[in-house]
Amino acid sequence: MAKVAEIVVDALLEAGAKRCWGIVGDTINHFTDAVRKSDLCWVHVRHEEAGGLAAGGEAYFTGELVVCAGTCGPGTLHFVNGMFESHRNGAPVVLIASDVARAETGLGFPQELDQRKIYEQYSVFCEYISHPDQARRITVQAAQAALTKGGVAVVIVNGDMFEEDSKDDLPWSVHRPKSHLRPVDAELDALAEKLNAAGTVTLYAGIGARDAKPQLVALAQKLAAPIAHTSRSKEFIEPDNPYNIGMIGILGNKAGVEAIDAADVMLCLGTDFAYTQFYPGQEKIVQIDRDPTHIGRRAPVGMGLVGDVGATIDALLDRLKQKNDKSHLEAARKQWKKDLDGYADEAEESDPSLIHPQFVTHTLDRLAAPDAIFTADGGSPMVWLLRHLTANGQRNFLTSLLHGTMANAYPQAMGAAAAYPDRQVISMSGDGGMTMLMGDLLTLKQEKLPVKILIYNNGSLGFVEMEQRVEGLLDSYTGLENPDFAKLAEVCGLKGWRVENADDLEGAMAEWLAADGPAVLDVRVNRVELVMPPKVEAGQVASTALFGMKAVLDGRAREVISLLRDNFLR
Known part of the structure; x- marks a missing residue:
């Protein structure tokens, strides 16, 4: 006889899982105790969303199974965005989603919720373990679906079920067959x-x-x-x-x-x-x-x-x-x-006090390791990665192109660093994304994950600001009052650098990349930076001009001049 918790952990290990990301508590205590006794490594995060993104990052880059586990109610709900992002990337992740004890199900007990309704809309498998003897069978089905279909599989377990005994007498195991499919x-x-x-x-x-x-x-x-x-x-x-x-x-x-x-x-x-x-x-x-x-x-x-x-x-x-x-x-x-030459021209600096993000990214491209792993936040950092980093056959890239979430970059980098501790892992973070899940800077220190975080600090939700301007609107509610991220990093036990002049960038970036352990490079970049599409439609020009008129009338003429100078007259 074996406990359900022990069987689930063993089945996940046999399927190739090495790590489980999460936060311990109540309904998963018996599961985490089984993890403690096993070869499955528990990675303790400060927010479950960061754990879900990290697990998805690890699974995306390795192609192997990664596990998350969440307590009932708020714990599992905090995983939702990380799981949706990971699923859309095709990352093979199994989420162990716990629920209240069976005796309390359906009675409005605190923290009870219907996990299936939440996760069945975006998963390759979503099922309860309804009987102790299903423990290995359901877990194996979840792992096989995640690995062969590519995406998130969810195993829902009532907290008291983990304590149940099972004979576990049938050798259910994961199969990963290969095939070729072609038209007739x-x-x-x-x-x-x-x-x-x-x-x-x-x-x-x-x-x-x-x-x-x-x-x-x-x-x-x-x-x-x-x-x-x-x-x-x-x-x-x-x-x-x-x-x-x-x-x-x-x-x-x-x-x-x-x-x-x-x-x-x-x-x-x-x-x-x-x-x-x-x-x-x-x-x-x-x-x-x-x-x-x-x-x-x-x-x-x-x-x-x-x-x-x-x-x-x-x-x-x-x-x-x-x-x-x-x-x-x-x-x-x-x-x-011509397009490549244009990207290179964008990266040239004429005023050291006005650092363009393209210049920062070109410098990163030159100084980063040939086999570096890069993640980028949804929004402007995603654009700088796609346009200004060189793909050489050794480097790997991940950004939120399907789910379009904020704050994905450095949590996904945590997963990459856990899987590839000997490779340089770089997160290209926006200041908005960084501050959304800032608490897991502590995870980098505690779990000794050597992620290098580059923060494009423009004091705004820059991509949203650009969207508003292109639609002819005055940008609203996009400004951010940020801390000195280098000092914040040091308080958290990380090394930190801050750059406010382009002449200082290369030296600081070289030191940051060479630092042992996790480190933060906070770069003050130009706020008024448009991301130009490959074809500019007349309506977009008209809308941007309309923004200019409104901004001038609103007393922001200097900002309009900066927009024209930095994006159309360079």
Whole structure:
């Protein structure tokens, strides 16, 4: 006989889990005691949301199972945002969500809530352990779903259930089978006919092409096609790829957008990128995805096929004719070079007292380790990562591109640092994101996680401020009164640096990166910084001009002059 808590922990260990992130208490006390007696490492955080983000970061980078555990009511609810972010990233996480004792269920007992209603909307598995003899079976099903489907699985356990005994006499275990999925021959023939007849083709690759870069390059060579990519695909599409032309979308660049517009066929591979306005007309789009429910989900498509990107291209290549006209490809490459030059120009500093975030990020790109792991907060830091960091095939990147949350960066970096203690792990944090979950700076110290936190300190919710201005509104309620983050870090037992002049940045950043253990670099950056999309529409210009007029009338002429000087006259 074994206790349910012991069985759950053992099943998670057998599934490959190494760490459990959470805060101890009441309904999980017997579970955490079982963790204490096992090889599963408990990581104590100060806020469950940070724990959920950290677990998701670890699981995303490793591809292996990571565990969270929360007490009933508030404990589990605090995990919600971290779990939703992790699920949307496809990170294999199991959440042990505890509930009140069974004798109190349905009676309005303090801290009772219906966990299933909360988590079944965004999980790959969500189920109660309703009987002690289900403990291993349910836990194994949850772990297998998280690992094979990619996402968060939730096991709900009443607190008193953990104490129950079970025979545990059936050897339930996790299976991780591999398979290749590709369209049938008739569909591949039809696709080949369409591509052979097309004068110009642009490939558009997403996260579903992660393991298919050699096939993508071979396809691009055969079709003389440029490869645009989604933001999440940066780290594996860009390196050593002569066909890469960058991203499309509001965070993208001109080369990608123009290559899509100029193509007779846009071949979407492993992506259903969210923003419909960046797609061409229906008949131009061919979409290949292993999930049939994703076909045509974001934009109407002329042809949709179900398959893994690599396996589908392998089956397609011999059906294609070699295209020798490279004018479409060369035009895209030429524009991509201009885009890169433009990013470099943005990073040049003319006034040392006005530090541009692009300059900070270019300096980071130059000084950071070749195999560094980077996370970035949703908002402006996400843009600086995507546009100004070099993907070299060794570096890894994670930011909140699907869930769009604040405060994701340094908690996700905690998970990466726990998994890869010998690699440089850098969090690119906004001042808004940092202050939202600031308490877990203490976790970095207590758990000895050597995360390097770069804070883009502009005294505002900068991305929101930009959104308001582009819509012609006066920016409202976005200002932040921040502490000296370097001094705050030191109070928490971390090392800290503060930079207010561009001439001091490189020296301070080099010391910060070389520091033992966790450290904070607080950089005062320009507040009035627009994130320019690859195509500026007339309406956006008009709205920004409208903001300018309103700001002048509101007595903020100096700010308008700064906006023009720093973003349009540089």
